Amino acid sequence: MTDAMLSRFDGRLFIDGKFVEGCGNRIDVINPARGEVIGKIAGATPEEIDQAVKSARSAFRSWSRVPAKVRSQALHKLGDLIAKDAERMAQIMTLEQGKPQLEAKGEILKLAEACHFYGEEAVRIHGELVPNDQNGYQSQVVREPIGVVGAITPWNYPAELVGWKLCASLAAGCTIIIKPAEITPFTALAIAEKVAEAGIPAGVVSVLTGKGSVVGQALVEHPGVDKIAFTGSSAVGLHIQRSCPTVKRLSLELGGNCPLIVTASADIDAAVKGATRRSFRNMGQICIAINRIYVARPVYDAFLEKFAKGADALTIGDGLLDPAADIGAMASAEPLAKTREHLGDALDKGARLVAGGKAPEGEQYAKGFFFRPTIVADCSHAMKVMSEETFGPLVGVMPFDTIKEAAELANDTPYGLASYVYARDLAEIYELSAELDYGNVAINNVDAGIMNAPYGGRKQSGIGYEHGREGLLEYFNFKHIRLHHGVGA
Ligand code: TAP
Numbered sequence: 001m002t003d004a005m006l007s008r009f010d011g012r013l014f015i016d017g018k019f020v021e022g023c024g025n026r027i028d029v030i031n032p033a034r035g036e037v038i039g040k041i042a043g044a045t046p047e048e049i050d051q052a053v054k055s056a057r058s059a060f061r062s063w064s065r066v067p068a069k070v071r072s073q074a075l076h077k078l079g080d081l082i083a084k085d086a087e088r089m090a091q092i093m094t095l096e097q098g099k100p101q102l103e104a105k106g107e108i109l110k111l112a113e114a115c116h117f118y119g120e121e122a123v124r125i126h127g128e129l130v131p132n133d134q135n136g137y138q139s140q141v142v143r144e145p146i147g148v149v150g151a152i153t154p155w156n157y158p159a160e161l162v163g164w165k166l167c168a169s170l171a172a173g174c175t176i177i178i179k180p181a182e183i184t185p186f187t188a189l190a191i192a193e194k195v196a197e198a199g200i201p202a203g204v205v206s207v208l209t210g211k212g213s214v215v216g217q218a219l220v221e222h223p224g225v226d227k228i229a230f231t232g233s234s235a236v237g238l239h240i241q242r243s244c245p246t247v248k249r250l251s252l253e254l255g256g257n258c259p260l261i262v263t264a265s266a267d268i269d270a271a272v273k274g275a276t277r278r279s280f281r282n283m284g285q286i287c288i289a290i291n292r293i294y295v296a297r298p299v300y301d302a303f304l305e306k307f308a309k310g311a312d313a314l315t316i317g318d319g320l321l322d323p324a325a326d327i328g329a330m331a332s333a334e335p336l337a338k339t340r341e342h343l344g345d346a347l348d349k350g351a352r353l354v355a356g357g358k359a360p361e362g363e364q365y366a367k368g369f370f371f372r373p374t375i376v377a378d379c380s381h382a383m384k385v386m387s388e389e390t391f392g393p394l395v396g397v398m399p400f401d402t403i404k405e406a407a408e409l410a411n412d413t414p415y416g417l418a419s420y421v422y423a424r425d426l427a428e429i430y431e432l433s434a435e436l437d438y439g440n441v442a443i444n445n446v447d448a449g450i451m452n453a454p455y456g457g458r459k460q461s462g463i464g465y466e467h468g469r470e471g472l473l474e475y476f477n478f479k480h481i482r483l484h485h486g487v488g489a
Pocket of ligand 1: 156182183211212234239256286287288389391
């Protein structure tokens, strides 16, 4: 089953509306739950990259002039096709990424939701008439699509992170070339298949596979690409910003190191439930995962005891064989090694292990990248778990005495993506909402991102937004047209 599902994408690129056999070197794609090769991708060559850019530039001339209603209909059709095929697309994602199939299906359905959201927004792209400094003049401010977008995406959400860029581009009238993560390329190719089925014209969407440092970098440097929409690590984001040889629009959705504050007034059971979900879902491989938790001293022990029980109770499985498991395999050896390194560093510096700390036992886990959800307590900011992004199932906990101290500890990071608070006292809630220096603040819940509100980081977590109207604005240039008509002068 898996062979047939993936073999049609093997070594293929999606250029000018067609799947074509790539000419470049082949790169293995691995199922992280079993350590087996499940397929190969082709590294796009410079000629193939040029071809995709040429096709996207040519398609831009017509797609940017297609009536908004038609672009909206295309997005709705794409959303319907994706939702209809969610089961199969989820299997593809689980095979290459390792998350349980039910969770993968949820992600595919959220991609479909993004198509519908931006399908609705496409017909609400308005301009403005603005007042002038003299009578007899009228100023129009209109929005025009930027042009060709190069979308470079990571492996933790192989559908949604492609989808937000794809949907906003299509709604705005841009064309897009997608370079998915090397280890999760097949989900993006499966999305391209839906794009073709939806009848979206050739060249409007292309998918180029291959290494980021080669294919991604070529898009960054290509004079025919007008904007780079990047999601990934802060280090690569900064490298991209520095290495753009021409002025180019950039949106950078980067790494995080996200705090949770649990105050003495909090509903502890709700805080434990939220912490367990947002620390370990997708094996902690989420930009907005909770990395570090600050708990008011009077409730510190009670929180830790319940949190450890919550983490221990999570089920771990091969995402295809056990589709409803709470967590699956990590996506590759690299984040697993980093998790072990951060755990070792914390324990060396005096942290106390209260849950996990090792791989699960059993034959079914022997070949995959598995690790138990892990909690370390009595941490300090000298430890990597409290100051760097682990991107794995590890969280550090430490006590605090005052709300001011909690806010200072939470803000003591170069990152600014998401933060979380559990509290019932309104004064605490207002103080922390104001003080937390983050793009997203979730209070008494852990779902910081919703489709119709802007989602983005500050400081080293990035520039620009996805989701909501603000996400769509990232795909436009504004044009001011000042007309002298003489009436009323
Ligand atoms: P990265 O290593 O930064 O890779 C992201 C993408 O960039 C991949 O497609 C990668 O290709 C490509 N790339 C690598 N070097 C490049 C270069 N020189 N020029 C152009 N592209 C290049 O991140 P990752 O490990 O895949 O993902 C994890 C990171 O993403 C975490 O830091 C996480 O916080 C962040 N993230 C942020 C968000 C938001 S919304 N802020 C959401 C999800 C994830 P290869 O795959 O071939 O290396």
